[in-house]
Amino acid sequence: MKEERGNSKVIVITSGKGGVGKTTSAGAISAALAKRGHKTVVIDFDVGLRNLDMIMGCERRVVFDFINVIQGDAKLKQALIRDKRLDNLSILPTSQTRDKDALTQEGVKKVLDELREDFDYIICDSPAGIERGAHLAMYYADEAVIVTNPEVSSVRDSDRVLGLLNSKTAKAENGESIKAQVLLTRYDTTRVENGEMMTVDDVLDILAVPLLGIVPESQAVLRASNLGVPVVLDDPSAASRAYEAAVARLDGEDLEMKIESERKPGLIGRLFGRAT
């Protein structure tokens, strides 16, 4: 007996540039959606360089993958890994041994259509770049989260990706538009205050898309990745709160945008009153 899930959403987590926090964000966003009670699945589109499994801490349990399902060697149900912490969260790992040509547009569509029957949210973790894997990760998306660092090459690549979202996706080809929002990560308030880092407004002025959230530079992110725990399932931190707030907005809540800095001023900073 399948429940009717008419309004399931496919959301791509993308950036163009590598190393900005796509997989960390995909893991955190999907875990936070599941925590909010939504049936959620997160798919790794980075064929050949599987890493979502490590971030989610299920790397030892991978049996079948996305490519096995596309090629008909395994059933989707067999390839989905149920998260041990949240039972409404599943992970669809990608192949570590194949190359990106194993992804086909029809195969991706078939898997997404099947997932839409069972899940409220389908999170597509895009590879870096703008080639096949990244293209197919965004092609069937209803919405996009563009992970951006306040840094020139990341912002430039985000702009390029926004262009692709508005031209090379199923929605765009249909004359519809994809709802795209920026998630600013590795934001360092101290450096922004010192004029060493672009501000939120600087980035938004350039990209001209709505802001989903601001995730501060945080030690909690490396710790969570070390442990294989999505950052929102580890101890509360500035980063976990930022992801929870971003996901509440993604889920339709109207939350005020806050920038929480993790770094507490050190002894010297406090003595000399570094804060302005």
Add this chain to the structure above:
Amino acid sequence: MKTFGLIPWPRKANSARAAKERLQILLAHERSGGSSPDYLPALQRDILEVIRRHMEIDSDAVEIRMEKGDEVSSLEINIEVPAKPAPKKAAKS
């Protein structure tokens, strides 16, 4: 939602050590080619074929689980058998 079975040592302690151990186990499997998923579909096909000689089962009825470990890995195969296994019809009536 406080305990995570992954962490056998006190919380807060050295997450870097956890990272290194996870990588050592995973990479040992990947380098040996033991993580190559390609043998699993074939294994599944063979198992189904053998069982189908004796009873009719659905290809959806097979569940394969893996837990890769440091010393040994376990492969768990669950096959759902219908309550009344219909004997396979003889090849010729």
